[in-house]
Amino acid sequence: MPEIATFVAELREAFGDATINEAVARGKAGEPTFFARENGRTVGTKSADAFNRWPADGSVRDRHYCAGCDGSCVGTGRRYSERR
Incomplete structure (x- = not known):
């Protein structure tokens, strides 16, 4: 997931390692705090509402x-x- 890894690295620079690491860990644990999909692979938990979801395209x-x-x-x- 190279594009997602780059994006997450940029988020870490902007918001700090602890904040992003916590969001990713919580997403992996089932909370809708982090979700990524690239090349058919997914990580994290999707948001329950359509307002916060990334566009399908x-x-x-x-x-x-x-x-x-x-x-x-x-x-x-x-x-x-x-x-x-």
């Missing part, structure tokens, strides 16, 4: 994080306030 750009956002700022380190 895996698209990030189709999600709008704030009014007028197309997702192109994701991963750039720019804050929303810097877009104006």
Whole structure:
């Protein structure tokens, strides 16, 4: 799961090892705190509601994080306030 591993590493950088390790461990234990799927492999527990689920096609750009956002700022380190 190389893409998921890269994503989780970026989450660890942003939120700290302890926070992400706890979320992953709780997801593996059956809580809906972490779920990943890549190349037919899954880890963790899916969210029970559709609101918090990742889009079925895996698209990030189709999600709008704030009014007028197309997702192109994701991963750039720019804050929303810097877009104006």
